[in-house]
Amino acid sequence: MNLNGAEILIRCLKEQNVDTVFGYPGGCVLDIYDAIYRDGSLRHILTAHEQGAAHAADGYARATGKTGVCIATSGPGATNLVTGIATAYMDSVPLVAITGNVTVSNLGRDSFQEVDIAGITMPITKHNYIVKDVHKLAATIREAFYIANAGRKGPVLIDIPKNIQTEICDFTPAPASAYKPKAVNASSLNAVCAALEKAKRPLILAGGGCIGSDASENLFALAKRLQAPVCSTLMGLGSYPASDGQFLGMIGMHGSDAAAKAFRRADTVIACGMRFSDRVAGNRIRFGEGKTVIQFDIDAAEIDKNVQTDLSVMADIDEILKALLPVLAQGERKEWLKEVAAYKEYEANHFDSRLPAYKIISALRKFTDADTRVATDVGQHQMWTAQYYPFEKPRTFITSGGLGTMGFGMGAAIGSCIGSGRKTVLVTGDGSFHMNLNELCTAVSHHLPLIILLMDNNCLGMVRQWQTLFYHKRYSQTTLDRKTDYVRLAEAFGATGLTIAGEKDIQPVLKKAFAAEGTVLVDCKIGIDDKVLPMIAPGKSFEDIITNLD
Amino acid sequence: MKRYTITALVSNKSGVLTRISGLFARRGFNIESLCACTTENEALSRMTIVLNGDEYILAQLTKQLDKLIDVKKIALANEDESIYRELLLVKVSAPAQKRSQLIEIKDVYKAKIVDLSPETLILEITGEPNKLDGFIKVIEPYGILEMARTGLTALSRGEKCLNDLTDYNELI
CATH class of the missing domain: 3.40.50.1220 (TPP-binding domain)
Structure with a gap:
């Protein structure tokens, strides 16, 4: 059957059992979006920013074990995926990123919104492609999915110039060839x-x-x-x-x-x-x-x-x-x-359980079950979640480990929520949340049951902790002092905003948050000098563990 | 520090060299030479890489290279069981009065004169790198105007072929 490149892409995605993609349209992916529109059966989640789409595809993959797919246009659209691709690469998450590019004849001429995304993502993908011949498109997409899942998993990027999306060629359907690891002798x-x-x-x-x-x-x-x-x-x-x-x-x-x-x-x-x-x-x-x-x-x-x-x-x-x-x-x-x-x-x-973060995360477990996905951003709140929340099952803890990407949380939680189809929790910090809070609109638009617990200490807590311990308390640029009113911010986005101001609020507010419909942002006030302990200073060994700072 | 020669068969596609040299730069591998050429199979290129490093760097370089999808086969060349060659072109100042001495040196080293002008000549020589080093040393006093070395290329002796090796991607 004769199809254009964009239609071939959609067919191939479905061959790979992809039913959900995350993305953002633009000039060089117009034909792909037209094919998505005409096909009508692919669930497309429109994010606020391409970075959110990449993190969402990543979170979706981590939560489900399937391959995450994100789509972005050429130039800035493509470069906005970079942090998300690098995050997936460091944590070995199977991801296929699809970018549009200018027509093949305009490649290399510094055309409008042209960027060498294959060159840029070379060190942060398992493999990547620029498809310059529509006859090779289907095979390339199939290979990309295979590579993303074969051996150590990871991201693969396919750059598809605009003319390849419109050119027509014969398409023969083929089943997905799943990777089967070799048996061990x-x-x-x-x-x-x-x-x-x-x-x-x-x-x-x-x-x-x-x-x-x-x-x-x-x-x-x-x-x-x-x-x-x-x-x-x-x-x-x-x-x-x-x-x-x-x-x-x-x-x-x-x-x-x-x-x-x-x-x-x-x-x-x-x-x-x-x-x-x-x-x-x-x-x-x-x-x-x-x-x-x-x-x-x-x-x-x-x-x-x-x-x-x-x-x-x-x-x-x-x-x-x-x-x-x-x-x-x-x-x-x-x-x-x-x-x-x-x-x-x-x-x-001997554990120091006085920290509000400990109390909140411990209480959280009463409202969740063993299958609830808990995503985090990066910093103190991430470590507290890792330490205090009892994870019972794989694919329930969604966090950026290798790259340590602040701003990962919102997109990842959205992807996890969509992938798992269940109420999902994001534990974040005021620093990380400010990086990609724009994705609140995505969560609200899709009526996602997402509970966001924002550990609000008015500072970049983890960096401050290091400044306290290793930089003689010189708090350079880590005191945020933002005037953001999180409750009103949540409401402005169409979400519910709540506050935990003290210990007595924890139970009732969490109860309210979990009873509410849709997306809920809970501003959890915690202390500016709360620390993550135990800690082993960088370069030190296990006998150098610090369990107490008093 | 030791010198290792690694040979690899890679996809003959644009961007493969960038992928490989980018990997070296990113991981801090210190490469002495990298020689890429076509092979009997037009889908594949052959690379000969000379690395300065230790066993750890050699292992990392080999394993990291092997993970690249475009790298098909990779092997460490064994010094006793391989043929190593390099080609050198050197343009030497050769006014008439010095020319006969140069021709004498050329004969000793089995080099060839491939270009002659009133004031210069170009010599061509192939051999193992230390032979080329020795040749350059002898020629140097006459005034080397410019030179080009291809970098090392190698093949293993006997029936063994790089293409017969197992690829990392076939192992897992």
């Missing part, structure tokens, strides 16, 4: 098995890869088989149920005290789909001292990149665990589990 795991069976105090470190490969079930089985405690990186939260007795919380710069203590005592660590980033292995040289480090990762380049390992397996995490579990003997480690349980109990008893 059990005999290659002999050394790993031997090391694990010999280990006296093994510790599992679960990373984002456990979520990417849907390995939660087998990860749980591994912990039970080994009788080993589990800690999670920021990206791994939700891959192992927080309510399980063997879970010690997050590990790293703002990880739990119990995790730090258990790590120091562990003789064997099993890193599952985590890359020893500087936020986990502050001191990467000393990280593995006196331990057997075993690494499972799908990306060969991650093995031995930051921390030298003793044993490693390069494959999909779930496939590794599937091969490992049948050959791994049941462990008996009662003493070790008792020891780490004591660390956990000690922390629970």
Whole structure:
């Protein structure tokens, strides 16, 4: 059948089971938008800004496991996607970004709204394309979806010049070719098995890869088989149920005290789909001292990149665990589990629960269930959410880990809400929220049941915390002193605005927020000097953990 | 620091060189030379990369390169089992009275004269890089006006071909 390029794009998106796209129209994607209009079956979410569309597609992908799709026009439309694409790249999120561009004959002539987006996004995509021949369009789109999901997931960009969208060629439908990870040969795991069976105090470190490969079930089985405690990186939260007795919380710069203590005592660590980033292995040289480090990762380049390992397996995490579990003997480690349980109990008893953020996030759990997606922006509120909110299931914690993108939250929460089709929570800060609050209009326009908890400390809390600790309290440009009235702002956008001014407000206001229809913004007043603790200063090791500043 | 020679088969498409050189710059890999050329298969180009670094950098460079979709095959050239060649063109000042000495040197090194003018001549020589280095040293006193080196290119000896290797993307 003969179709134009724009129609081929829509057909190919549907072949890949895409039903929702996020985007913003413009001159060089007019034909794509015309095809969307005429087709009528693709759900298009119009955001306020292309950055919001990229974050929304990312949030959608994280919340559902499907590939996120965003569309933007050439030039500024395309460059506005860049932060969103980089965010997805750092966290290995499958995303296909589609940009329009000027006609092929105008490429390279500095035409109006022309930018070399393929050149710009080269370092932040798994792969990208400029389609200069309409006959190659369908194959390119199919390949892009395959690459986004194959191996370590990530974003792919397809730049489609305007004339390619209008040129006509024959189109043959084809089914989506899903990526199937290779099975792992059990005999290659002999050394790993031997090391694990010999280990006296093994510790599992679960990373984002456990979520990417849907390995939660087998990860749980591994912990039970080994009788080993589990800690999670920021990206791994939700891959192992927080309510399980063997879970010690997050590990790293703002990880739990119990995790730090258990790590120091562990003789064997099993890193599952985590890359020893500087936020986990502050001191990467000393990280593995006196331990057997075993690494499972799908990306060969991650093995031995930051921390030298003793044993490693390069494959999909779930496939590794599937091969490992049948050959791994049941462990008996009662003493070790008792020891780490004591660390956990000690922390629970000595934990500073006076912080309003702690009280609000703890109370939040009473209004949500295990499937509720909780998105965050970046900063103190993000760490508090990671520390205090008990994530039970994968794909429920939606946060920008690697890139640490302030402004990620609004778009990501919108995408998660649409993807999950459920009431969604965004925990944000006054700094992050001001970056992309324009997307409130998107949430309201689509009647999204989105509860936004804004941790309002009138400052850039995390930066201020560092200025307090490392810059002798010279608060350079971190006191916001904004005059924004969040309740009236919410109302101006057509959302509901509420305020938590003190502890007594927490229950009634959250109750009201969760009972309300549509989008609700809750301004949560918290202290300017509230800190995220524990903390391990950059470059330091687990024994340098700061649990108390008094 | 050691010197490593890496050979790769990559897609013969525009932008591939940028992708690869961009990766080197971004990750801080110190490249001595990069030589790209066409192959018997018009869909593929061959690259020979000479890296200055240690085992860690070599491993990272190889694995990161291997992740690029356009990089099809990649291998470390083994010094004893590979043929290394480089081509040099050098324009030397050669007034009539010095010309015979230059011709003598040329014969020793099995170089060729490929251009002659009243005051200059261009010499062509191929060989392993250290042979070229030695040649340049001997020619230098006569006055090198300009020169061009292609950078190193390599093939492994025997029946082994780069194309037969397993690609990273086939492993996962």
